[in-house]
Amino acid sequence: MPAPDLSVSATSAVRVAATVLWTGPDAPREIDAPIVAAVPDPRGWAAGLDVPARRDLADRVLTQLLAGEPVVVLEERGDWLRVVAPWQPSDLDPRGYPGWVPRAHVAQAAVPARTEAVVTVEAVRLEPDPGSRGDGLPSELTYATILPVLAETGTRVRVALPGGGSGWIDARACVVRPTGDGKHVEAGAVFTEARRFVGLPYLWGGMSAFGLDCSGLVHIAFRALGRIVPRDAHDQAEAAGRVPVGEARPGDLYFFARPEKSIHHVGFAAGPGSDGVLLHAPRTGEQVREEQMNADRRATLVDLAGRLAD
Structure with a gap:
């Protein structure tokens, strides 16, 4: 299968560190409150699930989406959106993986840049730009998050975030590469x-x-x-x-x-x-x-x- 272009244009994208694509708006349980909150806590949510609660996810959770990941909105229902995720090809829909996400987790996609930063560590702290503070931005980004690069200082990288925000991450925690780089993968x-x-x-x-x-x-x-x-x-x-x-x-x-x-x-x-x-x-x-x-x-x-x- 040819590799899709990672610079694919989308009007909407995930604005939080990580969210869940659910089978429906009624799928989350009370124990899932940390991951469906307006500013979710994916680390705390996962840590708080015991084995029975994890087994019970099979008919509820489809996949996860990371910050900056594009989504195409198909339907709106109250606080929920039905979307497809183009970066996760699936035979369920030719446009991408389909499912439901909280409306608060989606915002206007950031404008693509010439280069992108890929997080290469488990998690890296995100320091929001002053104008972005209090905008519900995530406090950290997780591995394989891909975001447009706005600036580099040698020790830090400034990335664009969905919804118009921006912030800085440690340059040692990411790789900066040309956007949509189609290099060979060994x-x-x-x-x-x-x-x-x-x-x-x-x-x-x-x-x-x-x-x-x-x-x-x-x-x-x-x-x-x-x-x-x-x-x-x-x-x-x-x-x-x-x-x-x-x-x-x-x-x-x-x-x-x-x-x-x-x-x-x-x-x-x-x-x-x-x-x-x-x-x-x-x-x-x-x-x-x-x-x-x-x-x-x-x-x-x-x-x-x-x-x-x-």
Whole structure:
């Protein structure tokens, strides 16, 4: 699948550090108040969910969206918007991943610039410009957030934010690159990005450094390097070039499916050939880890691996 242009124009974009794309306005529970607040707390929300509460997300949460991520508004309903997210390709809608977000989390998209900053750490503090203070801006930005660059000082980078705000982040916490850079993405580099999340708890629909699911781990590792790939495992398999499992290299993808069923899991090949070492986000209650495949994984391993990197 060709990589979409990250400079894609959109009239609206996410204005908070991270938000959730829900199945509907009635999907959030009382425990989800921190993530649906006007200024959400994605870190606190994830930390406050125990295993049963995380399991209960499966029919509620679709994915997450990060600051600056474009959205196309399809419908308005009270405090909620039905949108599609173009940076997360999906077979559910050719325009992008569909779902519902709080209206307060969306604003006018920032004007694209010649360069963009990509956050490369778990989280970085955002220091709002004086004129932006009190405008509900996030206090931090998370890994793989992509925002237009307004200025650089050598130690800090000034970024534009949806809604007309702007702020400064530490230059050591980001990479500045040409907007929409279509550079080649090497499998080894993608694998290195994904590996940094070993130990992070699994979170259904997670797409940030505060929690990831299996396909979220794949998507965010590619996005940080400038390539947009589909959001869900079965779509990632459809978009990938296919190679025999025995020819998989670190950074290629292993897919898993039961007989006559759709693909239900994805992870990175972590060793050469078919040695069965897997880097993945296993399931709720577990953490991202690198491990030898167990018997169930081997039994459900699809016989062709996926290659999304160059």
